[in-house]
Amino acid sequence: MHPLFDIPASPPAPEPARTPPRRPGPAARLDAQQLVEGLNGPQRDAVTHAGSPLLIVAGAGSGKTRVLTHRIAYLLAARDVHPGEIIAITFTNKAAGEMKERVAALVGPRARLMWVSTFHSACVRILRAEHEHAGLKSTFSIYDADDSRRLMQLVARELDLDPKRYPARGLAAQVSNLKNELVDPEQFAARAKGPNERALAEAYTLYQRRLREAHALDFDDLIMTTVHLLQSHPHVAESYRRRFRHVLVDEYQDTNHAQYALIKELVSGTEGIEPAELCVVGDADQSIYAFRGATIRNILEFERDFTDARTILLEQNYRSTQTILNAANAVIDRNTSRKPKRLWSEAGAGERIVGYVADTEHAEADWVAREIDRLVDEGDTRPGDVAVFYRTNAQSRVFEEVFIRVGLPYKVVGGVRFYERKEVRDALAYLRAVVNDDDTVSLRRVLNTPRRGIGDRAEACVEALSSRDRISFGAALRRAKDAPGISTRAANGIAEFVALLDGARELAETGTPEEVLEALLTRSGYLTELEESLDPQDAGRVDNLQELVSVAREYTERIEALGEEGERATVAGFLEQVALVADADQVPTDDPDHQGVVTLMTLHTAKGLEFPVVFLTGLEDGVFPHLRSLGDTRELEEERRLAYVGITRARQRLYLSRAVTRSAWGQPAQDVYEPSVRSQRTNSGGTPKAAQLAKRLGVDASRLATASELPQGPKVSAGDRVNHQRYGLGRVLAVEGHGPGARAQIDFGDQTMWLVLRHAPIDKL
Ligand code: ATP
Numbered sequence: 110m111h112p113l114f115d116i117p118a119s120p121p122a123p124e125p126a127r128t129p130p131r132r133p134g135p136a137a138r139l140d141a142q143q144l145v146e147g148l149n150g151p152q153r154d155a156v157t158h159a160g161s162p163l164l165i166v167a168g169a170g171s172g173k174t175r176v177l178t179h180r181i182a183y184l185l186a187a188r189d190v191h192p193g194e195i196i197a198i199t200f201t202n203k204a205a206g207e208m209k210e211r212v213a214a215l216v217g218p219r220a221r222l223m224w225v226s227t228f229h230s231a232c233v234r235i236l237r238a239e240h241e242h243a244g245l246k247s248t249f250s251i252y253d254a255d256d257s258r259r260l261m262q263l264v265a266r267e268l269d270l271d272p273k274r275y276p277a278r279g280l281a282a283q284v285s286n287l288k289n290e291l292v293d294p295e296q297f298a299a300r301a302k303g304p305n306e307r308a309l310a311e312a313y314t315l316y317q318r319r320l321r322e323a324h325a326l327d328f329d330d331l332i333m334t335t336v337h338l339l340q341s342h343p344h345v346a347e348s349y350r351r352r353f354r355h356v357l358v359d360e361y362q363d364t365n366h367a368q369y370a371l372i373k374e375l376v377s378g379t380e381g382i383e384p385a386e387l388c389v390v391g392d393a394d395q396s397i398y399a400f401r402g403a404t405i406r407n408i409l410e411f412e413r414d415f416t417d418a419r420t421i422l423l424e425q426n427y428r429s430t431q432t433i434l435n436a437a438n439a440v441i442d443r444n445t446s447r448k449p450k451r452l453w454s455e456a457g458a459g460e461r462i463v464g465y466v467a468d469t470e471h472a473e474a475d476w477v478a479r480e481i482d483r484l485v486d487e488g489d490t491r492p493g494d495v496a497v498f499y500r501t502n503a504q505s506r507v508f509e510e511v512f513i514r515v516g517l518p519y520k521v522v523g524g525v526r527f528y529e530r531k532e533v534r535d536a537l538a539y540l541r542a543v544v545n546d547d548d549t550v551s552l553r554r555v556l557n558t559p560r561r562g563i564g565d566r567a568e569a570c571v572e573a574l575s576s577r578d579r580i581s582f583g584a585a586l587r588r589a590k591d592a593p594g595i596s597t598r599a600a601n602g603i604a605e606f607v608a609l610l611d612g613a614r615e616l617a618e619t620g621t622p623e624e625v626l627e628a629l630l631t632r633s634g635y636l637t638e639l640e641e642s643l644d645p646q647d648a649g650r651v652d653n654l655q656e657l658v659s660v661a662r663e664y665t666e667r668i669e670a671l672g673e674e675g676e677r678a679t680v681a682g683f684l685e686q687v688a689l690v691a692d693a694d695q696v697p698t699d700d701p702d703h704q705g706v707v708t709l710m711t712l713h714t715a716k717g718l719e720f721p722v723v724f725l726t727g728l729e730d731g732v733f734p735h736l737r738s739l740g741d742t743r744e745l746e747e748e749r750r751l752a753y754v755g756i757t758r759a760r761q762r763l764y765l766s767r768a769v770t771r772s773a774w775g776q777p778a779q780d781v782y783e784p785s786v787r788s789q790r791t792n793s794g795g796t797p798k799a800a801q802l803a804k805r806l807g808v809d810a811s812r813l814a815t816a817s818e819l820p821q822g823p824k825v826s827a828g829d830r831v832n833h834q835r836y837g838l839g840r841v842l843a844v845e846g847h848g849p850g851a852r853a854q855i856d857f858g859d860q861t862m863w864l865v866l867r868h869a870p871i872d873k874l
């Protein structure tokens with residue numbers, strides 16, 4: 110999600126008929142006049158304010174970004190500012206692109222001389238220009254999260270750190286946090302206490318040294334290095350201070366300490382140079398990047414940080430109907446640690462909000478597709494007016510499938526398409542290797558993923574053996590210990606890998622694709638590595654793998670329900686289906702009627718945007734709010750801010766939906782929040798736990814069933830005889846797990862299967 114490079118500049122807007130002259134003449138003044146027309150009082154104050162640092166705090170849709178854009182245009186038109194003197198910082202490439210577009214629409218191609226970019230790309234620009242002062246080659250490389258984790262892995266190995274205790278991902282995440290706080294290795298080493306901190310300090314020091322040697326910077330370095338450069342080279346800092354007379358920052362609530370320090374460096378005055386004018390806009394209620402070190406402190410303390418600061422509040426919302434705003438306010442009002450705000454709209458009550466409770470996530474996606482279809486048929490909505498939001502990237506898959514099926518054009522913004530994601534590709538490579546022992550590409554892809562001590566050298570040894578004896582790479586793997594020059598460690602790793610695949614092949618003979626997949630992901634350690642990681646992206650990867658297991662399960666169910674006589678769900682069949690879907694996935698959606706396409710995106714990517722019609726989906730406990738936040742007040746407050754962001758993207762129509770059951774790991778997970786119509790315990794007050802949960806969610810306790818009260822299914826043990834509504838009489842062979850997760854392997858005579866007891870319609874005899 111780290112936005113790095115500016116998206117290519119959009120084609121410059123046509124030059125306005127009357128280009129404002131460089132020096133303010135009568136025409137420019139007229140322009141300036143036009144710029145402030147149509148703004149409300151406080152907005153106008155913000156646009157025309159000159160001199161002291163300016164903070165604009167306001168709720169969603171109150172025109173903060175608009176003020177920023179108009180302010181830039183006003184600086185050019187009325188205050189004789191040269192575009193090159195302006196730097197405007199936004200949070201994502203998308204936002205930067207849109208701002209450039211907006212400014213270009215106002216001032217024409219001159220907009221290109223300004224720096225409108227993300228923090229990261231602004232820093233790359235400075236570092237490329239000043240590489241000598243920063244002690245870097247001009248061609249320094251930039252490591253993304255994956256690269257830096259790989260490097261950390263090497264470092265940890267070199268330091269002989271126990272990978273169980275100090276997984277590379279965890280170390281990398283902690284180093285990232287330190288960099289966001291501008292703590293360098295020396296500082297951290299000096300203050301590190303206890304074995305864990307000392308290990309981290311060692312890892313940080315060596316990691317940083319290796320980065321230096323490789324002339325590489327990781328993402329967090331881009332900002333930290335720039336700040337340190339400006340702090341240690343006054344003449345460099347001075348040149349930028351001289352250059353940038355206006356610094357503007359959008360979404361200030363999402364800046365972290367390093368970014369704050371960068372701004373501070375840029376706007377500090379030096380001898381002979383007045384401090385630059387600073388203008389930041391933000392909304393503490395929309396702070397949704399705490400996990401990346403963002404701190405709303407930067408907003409709350411603005412007046413302390415910058416002397417003479419002026420604060421302007423905006424209260425009128427121009428985006429949404431009052432109904433939508435009321436919903437947004439109702440959600441955010443539950444956060445205790447916030448200043449209450451009054452946000453109002455002149456747009457009138459508008460359409461009512463529509464809520465929908467679907468039985469499954471498929472039913473939810475079906476409903477969304479049907480509803481979009483209906484709106485489009487009615488005539489005043491185009492697909493391009495509609496956005497569908499969800500909490501995690503993995504949730505896009507069901508929507509994509511349904512939209513492909515019904516022919517609704519869509520695009521997924523942010524996040525790689527599901528089948529292009531690394532973890533999904535890795536998992537599919539495992540399955541391909543199971544099905545086809547000779548699939549060299551897939552074998553090599555996962556040979557050392559997760560790491561099992563098989564380095565490039567070992568791989569080369571196996572390759573040499575395969576070409577010497579003219580056997581496939583897969584066959585050579587089986588004889589790896591005979592490969593000349595191979596180390597024992599690597600040979601053992603390979604034997605382990607071969608055994609893993611053989612085990613999976615055996616399982617594939619009788620088991621379902623999802624069982625094979627799950628077995629591979631667990632037994633290979635792939636899953637554990639992700640689960641133990643502290644890198645927030647890895648949680649998303651686990652979600653995606655869960656989702657893939659669900660895809661496999663659906664495939665199996667489809668074959669079981671609709672397959673031909675005697676047809677069995679196989680891994681090969683599953684892979685074939687995936688290949689077809691993944692292929693369809695690549696087809697660019699053409700847009701002959703310029704109707705636009707439906708936008709699918711996560712809530713995090715939706716920040717700053719607006720759409721006439723918004724679907725906020727997956728509103729179940731554990732999905733959104735995310736499982737990690739349940740029971741943690743601070744995290745729950747962040748989830749509410751995320752919901753607030755989502756709701757306030759909507760201009761006219763808002764839909765809220767959720768599914769009663771949603772597949773995770775191929776097993777439907779029951780929502781703990783059950784609507785009264787479905788609940789069997791409509792009138793019970795529930796347990797104290799239920800009451801607590803109800804209070805937290807602000808719903809009637811009688812409508813809740815907590816997870817512990819979910820039907821757990823009959824208690825059975827090996828040897829018991831059971832009767833299944835569909836499969837008839839059977840005998841329990843084995844039981845695994847407990848509580849709502851318990852599963853039993855049951856022999857029904859003609860077939861044996863694993864069933865989740867909670868869902869299985871069985872009676873113990
Ligand atoms: P967010 O908090 O979501 O980033 P924001 O405060 O940046 O929102 P904008 O995106 O600038 O809000 O504005 C929201 C919408 O309201 C835009 O469509 C914008 O053009 C419109 N708008 C803002 N101010 C005015 C105004 N004075 N008159 C008419 N429309 C306005």
Ligand code: MG
Nearest residue numbers: 173174175717
């Ligand atoms: Mg905005």
